[in-house]
Every structure is written in structure tokens, then in C-alpha cells.
Amino acid sequence: MDSSFAWKFAEEPNYNTNIDQGFPYSDFPHQGEFRLLKIPVSLNDLIKHVDYFGEGRVESTEGISGFANCYNVNHQYRLVSSGPDRNKKIPNRIPVLSYTDCDTSAYVKDNSVLTVSVAAERINSSCTKDIARVVNNDLGMVVVFGAQDQSQELKELTTELKKKGMLPYVNATLPNELQGLTLYDGHVAFFNSNDTRTRKFELYNNVVSGNYFSAVNISKSFDVTNIGDSIDVIIQKLIGKAPRNVVVFAYKLWHGGAQNFVRKHFPKHYQYIMNEEAVTIVNTLYKQALKLDSKIDPKNNDRAAWGDSRLPRTSNRLSWKFLPVCKGNDLSFELYNIDCNMFMRMDDAGAIDGDKQCWGSTRSEEDPDDSRYEYYLEPILEAGDDAFLITNVQHKQQLKLQWNPDDFGDRLLWGNNHFAYPVTSQNRWRIEKWSSC
Secondary structure (H helix, E strand, O other): OOOHHHHHOOEOOOOOOOOOOOOOOOOOOOOOOOOOOOEOOOOOOOEEEEEEOOOOOEEEOOEEEOOOOOEEEEEOOOEOOOOOOOOEEOOOEEEEOEOOEOOOOOOEOOOOEEEEEEEHHHOOHHHHHHHHHHEOOOOOEEEEEOOOOOOHHHHHHHHHHHOOOEEEEEOOOOOHHHOOOOOOOOEEEEEEOOOHHHHHHHHHHHHHHOOHHHHHHHHHHOOOOOOOOHHHHHHHHHHHHOHHHHHHHHHHHHOOOOHHHHHHHOOHHHHHHHOOOOEEEEEOOOOOEEEEOOOOEOOOOEEEEEEEOOOOOOOHHHOEEEEEEEEOOEEEEEEEEOOOOEEEEEOOOOOOOOOEEEEEEOOOOOOOOOHHHEEEEEEEEEOOEEEEEEEEOOOOOEEEEOOOOOOOOOEEEEEEOOOOOOOOHHHEEEEEEOOOO
């Protein structure tokens, strides 16, 4: 219980660790009913940082929290609760009546703060309204520590800040002065959606780190008709940095209401994949398209998979669909042959060199999670042309065509035992829209 008596006789704030902001009402109880001098004196000199329910910099056995160079909005009789400054007065404190009455309008001007921080568990309706009131809508940022994307604590705050044009970005890159806290696993940052340069930077970082919810939100905030070519450049950079994440990102966009973003900024074949359209899968070295054998192997009732040497590519057995298998942020695909009504499976048995043959097979309904039928797509830039490595989930082998053809010029399809052979253009595939003519 915070008491006026304990607060009145408590030790002064620690301004050795913390930087004194010179706030004239820091050592007084709440005086909101009086006419006070508000900060900042001029809106040309915005307040750098306000921490809601902060106690200054605190380093304790539990971890590190708080900031040394900021104002701290807190209960008028609150004392530092842990660490070496425990039971001292809070430095640079802006007093409020209670934890659920966080109105600082008597002390802080509207739209006057560059950075606002708060712990997720301390957010309430009053706090939310005051944060939205004080943060500068053009240059400001709000950071919620300990929050997860789509968490309950963020819903009301997100609604209020959206009115000011500020959108949430999960685990956005923070300036150095906001880093180093150890009590929280993550954070959500809000800043102005018109800050295009920052949003592009955050888009890149979120895809690399696998924060697809935030990446999709950022993408939706762009005007897909007028953003220019710079997003296309970011997608190309992401293919080089986090190729498999790019495919997951495209899937999350496509199924998250941002199909136009994929159409506008991704290579064309991503549309074919995500829309489950009929495609041809062509090896970049031998220029042969995948097909299934016209005959069923009597030993296993499967069809051998081949690269087809014939041109033009008119056989219906060359038409495939990529069917997604999404488990959270793990995305793989089944390769479904439309004409034969079979799925590509990689054999368990290997040849002498460790390579495993691939077959068209009828999936057993008794084992829907058989990952021998599932493949990761990993884009790779080859001479400026987008190609893919296609890797079996179960055996971790990439699809390749056999180096020596049969009498018809066709080549068997294998998984590449990468421990024996390096990745070459034998392993790379282009995905093209299927056409029988």
C-alpha cells in the first residue's frame, strides 16, 4: 500500500544513477487541480522520453528495468520497489492520483512526447488514453514491453493510437537507449504509418526474424499502387538473406488479406504457388520439366518421377500444384500431379551414394502427416532469375535430376545426398505457369 506518510519521509531520489530532468513538481503530491507550468515549455522542444509506471533505472536480482534519462509517470506516493534504491522516492516523477487514474494533462502538454514506454501488464483504459494524448503523432513512438502480438493488453491501445496514424510493429528495432531491459521477452512498438523509410526497415527485419504478423501489418499499411520499386528491391534482398522466410511471408500475405501486395511486389510464380494454380517445374541445368511415368511400377504401384526431354511441353503429366502444409510458421508443400492424381514422395531407401529416388504415389489417409510427401521451397537468385531449391522435409534432400539420361533423353528424379555432393544447378528449379500448348 502506497502511503503519504512513507512517501513524505522517504529518502530523496538517486540522481547519481538517474539524470535529473529538473521537473519542478517531482517532489510534490498530485496537484492537478491547480494551474501548473506544463512541460515542455515549447512544442519546438519535445520531451524525449516518458515511462509510464517507471521508477527510474532499476538493477536488481530479478533483472534490469526502467530508464535513467526520462520522466516517470507514477502514483503520487509510489516509492522505488526493488534494487539498491528500494524505498527511495522515484526520480523525475510525474504524479498521478492512482494506477487507474493516469491523467497527466495538468503537467504534460498534448502531442509533446517523442518516446513513451510502458510495461504491458500495467496498461489500463486511463493509461491508454493518456499515452495517446501525449505522444507526438508525427515523430513519436510508443513501446510496450512484455507484450505479444494480438494480446489483449494491446487492443485498446492499438485502437487509440491508430486514430493518430500509429501502427504496431512486433519486436521492432529500438534505439540504443531503449535496449538492455531483461525483465521482458519482447515488445511492440507503435510509430507513424507515414514514416515509409522506417516501415521498410521494419518490414525487412520482421521477415528475417520470422515476425510475420507484424510484417503483414506493415505491408498492408503501404499503398500498393504508389509505393514504387523500392519494395521489390527489399524482397530481392530478403531472398538473399532469409530465403525460406520469404516463401512463408508470401503465404501469410496471401492468406492474410494482402494478395495485392504479393501480385505487385513478388515475382509472378509466387502467385501461381499461393493460388494453387497448375504449374510446370523445370530444372535450370537440363531445361527438363518434371513428369510422372506413363506406367505404374508393379513393385510399389507408384510412378517414377522424371525430367522430360521432349519439346514442346504438351503432356498433361507435366502439370503440378503446390499444396501448402502450414503448421504455425513452418510452411512446406505437397507436390501434386494433376493428371495422375498422385503426390511426390521421396523413397526411404537410398542408392549407394545416399541419393533417394522420387515417385508419384497415392497418399495414405491413415498417415496424413507423412513428411516424405512434403517439401520446403527456398528461393535462390541465379543469374537474376528466381529459381528454387526444393527440399524434402523428412530426408532433408534437395530434388535434382540424374546426370546421365536414359535412351529417350529423360532423367530420373532423385533427392541429393548433400553430404556426398555440393549443391549445383542440378538442384535448382524454375516454376512456370502450366500451358499445354
